[in-house]
Amino acid sequence: MKVVVDLNLCQGYGQCCYEAPDAFKLKGTEILVYDYAPPKRLQGAIMRAAQACPVRAITVEIDERQEGEND
Numbered sequence: 001m002k003v004v005v006d007l008n009l010c011q012g013y014g015q016c017c018y019e020a021p022d023a024f025k026l027k028g029t030e031i032l033v034y035d036y037a038p039p040k041r042l043q044g045a046i047m048r049a050a051q052a053c054p055v056r057a058i059t060v061e062i063d064e065r066q067e068g069e070n071d
């Protein structure tokens with residue numbers, strides 16, 4: 001799984017941090033840091049984070065070949 005956040009779109013609202021705190025964190029008030037290649041166990045939370053982002057800045061790519069590999 002790969003995660004990309006368009007930081008030009010991101011407004012630092014922080015909804016993703018509430019949905020997936022192990023994958024997304026706000027540094028200060030608006031600098032988002034995140035895991036580019038998170039473990040599969042976070043997939044559900046990350047998908048919810050992508051849905052929750054009000055500006056749709058989060059893109060999630062699921063690589064079927066890596067299913068079960070990086071847990």
Ligand code: SF4
Nearest residue numbers: 010011013014016053
């Ligand atoms: S929810 Fe969206 S806009 Fe808010 S911090 Fe996360 S990526 Fe940025």
